Amino acid sequence: xxxxxxxxxxxxxxxxxxxxxxxxxxxxxxxxxxxxxxxxxxxxxxxxxxxxxxxxxxxxxxxxxxxxxxxxxxxxxxxxxxxxxxxxxxxxxxxxxxxxxxxxxxxxxxx
Numbered sequence: 001x002x003x004x005x006x007x008x009x010x011x012x013x014x015x016x017x018x019x020x021x022x023x024x025x026x027x028x029x030x031x032x033x034x035x036x037x038x039x040x041x042x043x044x045x046x047x048x049x050x051x052x053x054x055x056x057x058x059x060x061x062x063x064x065x066x067x068x069x070x071x072x073x074x075x076x077x078x079x080x081x082x083x084x085x086x087x088x089x090x091x092x093x094x095x096x097x098x099x100x101x102x103x104x105x106x107x108x109x110x111x
Contacts, residue, residue, distance in 0.1 A: 039106050057089045
């Protein structure tokens with residue numbers, strides 16, 4: 001489920017409270033979508049994930065709540081709330097929720 005959010009501009013807000021978990025689902029909210037990149041919030045319920053894929057540019061993941069298992073180039077690693085990870089361009093990656101988690105994904109396109 002994806003939606004364009006009504007992100008407050010010019011006012012502080014709490015990222016973790018800006019998206020809710022949904023049972024058995026992955027919820028996403030696009031905060032900013034521009035030609036040069038996107039900023040998207042995600043909430044993954046336990047057992048949900050994103051299958052292995054690649055992207056032509058680096059992507060930054062910041063875990064806001066819970067714990068994610070992120071596999072990069074076939075090597076799984078645990079990323080906890082408060083931690084960030086840069087997923088390198090053109091390297092396969094996947095995300096799995098061993099427990100539910102929320103994350104902020106920042107993708108900036110490059111030539």
